[in-house]
Amino acid sequence: QVQLVESGGGLVKPGGSLRLSCAASGFTFSDYYMSWIRQAPGKGLEWVSYISSSGSTIYYADSVKGRFTISRDNAKNSLYLQMNSLRAEDTAVYYCARAAGRGHWFDPWGQGTLVTVSS
Amino acid sequence: QSALTQPASVSGSPGQSITISCTGTSSDVGGYNYVSWYQQHPGKAPKLMIYEVSNRPSGVPDRFSGSKSGNTASLTISGLQAEDEADYYCSSYTSSSMVVFGGGTKLTVL
Numbered sequence: 720q721v722q723l724v725e726s727g728g729g730l731v732k733p734g735g736s737l738r739l740s741c742a743a744s745g746f747t748f749s750d751y752y753m754s755w756i757r758q759a760p761g762k763g764l765e766w767v768s769y770i771s772s773s774g775s776t777i778y779y780a781d782s783v784k785g786r787f788t789i790s791r792d793n794a795k796n797s798l799y800l801q802m803n804s805l806r807a808e809d810t811a812v813y814y815c816a817r818a819a820g821r822g823h824w825f826d827p828w829g830q831g832t833l834v835t836v837s838s
Numbered sequence: 839q840s841a842l843t844q845p846a847s848v849s850g851s852p853g854q855s856i857t858i859s860c861t862g863t864s865s866d867v868g869g870y871n872y873v874s875w876y877q878q879h880p881g882k883a884p885k886l887m888i889y890e891v892s893n894r895p896s897g898v899p900d901r902f903s904g905s906k907s908g909n910t911a912s913l914t915i916s917g918l919q920a921e922d923e924a925d926y927y928c929s930s931y932t933s934s935s936m937v938v939f940g941g942g943t944k945l946t947v948l
Contacts, residue, residue, distance in 0.1 A: 738881050739917040743923035753893060754937070763841070764876070764884065764927050766937035781839065814883060824929070826886035 721745040721827055723815050728832030735805050735836070739749030741798040741829055749773075749793040752818035754825060755800050757811035757834075768800070769815070778821070783809075805836045825837045842867065842928055842940035849946040855916040858943045860928030861909060868909035871915075875904055875913045879924045887926075888913060914916055915945075916919035922948040 727739040741753070754769040768779045768789040777789055788801040798815050812833050818823035843861040850856040860867065860875075867873055883921040883926045886895055888904035891911060901922075911930070915922055928940040946947045 739931075763942040764929075764939040766929075766939060771850040778914065788851070817887065820872075820930065821935055823872040823931050824886060825876075825884075826889070828883040829884070830883055 721816065721817070723827060723829035725813065725815050725829045725832040727740070727757060728813065728834045730835045730837065731805055732838050733806060733836055736778075736801070736803045737805065737834060739802065739813055739815075739832060739834070743796045743798065743817070744815070748796040750792075753791060753798045753800075754816050754818045754822055755789060755813055756796065756816055757809075757812040757813045758831075762811075765811075766822065769818055770798070771821075776821070792797040802834070805834075807836050810834060810836045813833075839866075839932060839934065839936055839938050842930060842938055844926075844928060844940035844943045846941070847944045847946065849948055850907070850915075850918045851948045852918050852920065854918050855914060856918060856945065857915075858926055858928075859915045860911040860930075860940050860947070862911075862938070863909055864928055866910050866930040867906065869933055870931050871906070873904070873906060873911040874929045875902075876904040876927045876929065877922075877924045884927065918947055920947050928930065 755767040786804045812831040813837045814831045875888040880882040892904040
């Protein structure tokens, strides 16, 4: 079955960096756009970024542009999110999700990984 | 990009129908048929319930339906059941090639 498993979350100080990973299985990873979506504690969903199947097309939310970098390794069926210059407001559960087209919809979602930015 | 507007909460009794609205602009909801809806139970990952305004993925009960008029999309749940109690989020593709979510609606089954 289609499965997405995120890892790499944890506690980091403001200004620090963290790299999230998402391992995909059960489908042809290289055929799909992929996306990161986050949810701050007790808050709603916020789209972060998506990347095309080849990696040639990438978009970011304004809130993370210039600080976060999305990438993928199709040979390893893996999606990544490099997060630099982290701020307290980046504290959230980060979900990876398979995207239809350019984020036309997302299905399925991983279980999420918690990133906490605090001193 | 501003979040889409959803009511903070809705409620209904078992067997009744409820509708959740999702209002955007002509640059997102009104401009594309790429509105989707997600159900999220506490502590769980979101689950796709409706895509492309009104299409249901395999396995989603036909009690769930979606529609759109102008800049407002709607999710209707008929024959409410206890397990429908959850948070619901709408999402839309935008003219900036980005994605925007609604603020979420908490559905309470009385």
